[in-house]
Amino acid sequence: MIKALFSVVILLLTLSPAVQAETLSQALDKIPVQDAGRVKPFGTFARETLQLIYGRQDFEGKSASEVIFTWMLIPDQWLNMPLVELRHGGLKEALKISSTEKRFSPQSLLTNERIPLVIQELSTIRNRQEKLNPYFQAVSRLENQLAMFQAVRAGMAIRILPVQDSDTWKGVNELEGEPQAAFAKVTKAFVDSIALADNKSGTLKARPELTAAVQEFVEVARQQAPEKYAEDGKIKWELHLNSFHPFKVAAYAYLIGLILLISFQVSGRSWTYSSAYVFLIVGILLQAYGMGIRVYLTGRPPVSNMYETVIWVPWACVLFGVMMERLQGNRLVLMAAAGVAVFCLILADMAPTVLDASIHPLEPVLRSTFWLTTHVLIILLGYSAFFLALALGDVLLYMYLKDEQKYAQQIQQGSNSIYRSLQIGVVLLTAGTILGGVWADYSWGRFWGWDPKETWALICILGYLALLHGRLVGWVKNFELAAGSVIAFSLVVMAWYGVNFALGAGLHTYGFGAGGVEYVSGFVIAHILYVAYVSTVRYGRLKKPN
Secondary structure, X not given: OHXXXXXXXXXXXXXXXOOOOOEHHHHHHOOEEEEOOXXXXXXXXXXXXXXXXXXXXXEOOEEHHHHHHHHHHOHHXXXXXXXXXXXXXXXXXXXXXXXXXXXXXXXXHHOOOOHHHHHHHHHHHHHOOOOOOHHHHHHHHHHHHHHHHHHHHOOOOOEEEOOOOOOOOEEHHHOOHHHHXXXXXXXXXXXXXXXXXXXXXXOOEOOHHHHHHHHHHHHHHHHHOHHHHOOHHHHHHHHHHHHHXXXXXXHHHHHHHHHHHHHHHHHOOXXXXXXXXXXXXXXXXXXXXXXXXXXXXXXXXXXXXXXXXXXXXXXXXXXXXXXXXXXXXXXXXXXXXXXXXXXXXXHHHHOOOOOOOOOOOOOHHHOOHHHHHHHHHHXXXXXXXXXXXXXXXXXXXXXXXXXXXXXXXXXXXXXXXXXXXXXXXXXXXXXXXXXXXXXXXXXXXXXXXXXXXXXXXXXXXXXHHHHHHHHHOOOOOXXXXXXXXXXXXXXXXXXXXXXXXXXXXXXXXXXXXXXXXXXXXXXXXXXXXXXXXXXXXXXXXXXXXX
C-alpha cells in the first residue's frame, strides 16, 4: 500500500505544473487588484477578463497576465485584433457581420452603427424587468465585453492602489506621486523583459528587475492603507490554487482509478482493485484540498454557485461510494462513483463560460453561513446520492443489455445499492428542503411560496418517493428500479440546473445563469433513449420462447 501511494504521488506530481524559474506572468500575477467586490491577484483578474472577452484564458500561447497588461500599455495595437468572442447567430445577423467568424476586433464592433441600437433594445427589456432570452443574453455579454476592454485599455479596470477610508481602490490611470513612479518601474521592467527575452525559449522569463519592481510597488501600495492588505496571505493561496489546479489533478486520479476498476472487472486481478482504491482516496483528498482553499479564500462553504456545486457533488458521491462499498461489499458502486467524479470534474474544467469558477461575493440573501451550510450542503448531498444511483442504473442497464443471466448476481447487488442510494437521497433532500423553508421564513417572511425552485424540489422528492414505494410494495423490480433511477434523475437536473438556467424565474435570482441548455438537454434525452432502447431489447428477448 505504501509503495502504491508513493507511486500515485509521483504520477500526480508529473501531471501538475513543474516548479520552474518565475515567468513573466507569474511576476505580474502577484499584484493585488480590487475587482468585483473583492481583492484578488492580478493573475486571477487577467484570466477572468480574457475569459470574458476572448473566451479563453490564454491568447495564442501567451498568458492572460501578459495579454491584459499589454492591452493597457499599447492599447491601439489590440484594437484590430480578433479578440471579442461572439457566437450567437441572431446577434451577428442583427449587427450585419460575418456569420462564420466567432471572434471580431474591438474596433469593428465599437464602430458598428448597429451596436447602439441593440444595446438600446436591451436597456428597454431591462427596464421592463423581463427575462432575457438567449439573444439578449448575448447582447448583454457583448456589452460587458466591450465595456471591460475599454476600461482595461484606459487603465480604469485595473484598480491596484488602496485608498484610506474608502472602499474603492484607484485605477492605474489615477496613480500619482510615489505609487505612479513605482508602477512606472513595473511597466519598464515588463517591457525590458520582453525586449531581452529569448524567443526560442517558449515562455518568457521574468528578469530580476521586474520581480523587484513588483515587490516595490506592492510595498508602496501597502503603505497607503495597510489594513486593506491584512489578508495578503490569501493572494498567495489563490495563486497556488490557480497554478496547481487540484480539481483537474483529482480528475486524473479518478480517471486512473476508474480504468483500474474496469480492469479489475475484466481480469479479476486484486492489485488493480487495491491500486484503484488508492487513486480514489487521492482524488478525494485533492478535491478536499482544493475546496478547503476556496473556503479559506471566501470564508463560506464552497456551494454558492453552479461551479462549486458541480465540484461538491462528485466529491460527496465518491465518499458515498466508498462507504457503501465498505458496508455492502459491492464494488460496482466504486466504479459508478468514479465515473460520476470524472464526468463532473471534466465538465467543470471544460465549460468555463457556463460553470464560472470565479470567486464572487455572496448575494445578500445567502450571507448566512449557517443556513448556507445546512440547507444547501444537505440538498447537494441528496443530489450526490441520486447521481450515484443514476450511474449504477446505467451500469445495470448495460448488464441487462449484454446478458442479464450472466450478470444476475451483480444486478442484484447493484439493485440493492441503488435502493440504498435512493433512500439516502430522499432523506437528505427532504431534510434540506424543510431547512430551506425555515431559511425562507427567516429571509422572506414565508415558509413556502411555490417558488419554481421550491416546487421542483418537491416534485423531485415525490418522484423518488414513488419509486421507493413501488419497490416496497413489489411493483418495481430490479430492472424497473435501474431504469427508474436513470429517468428520475431528470427531476434532479431540472431542480439543480433547469430552474436556474432554463426557467430563470423566482426568488432564487442569485443562481440564474445562461448557456449549456442544449448539452444538458442532450444528456437527459440520451439517457431516456438509452432506457427506451434497453427496455425494447429486453422486452423482445422476454417475448421469445426459451
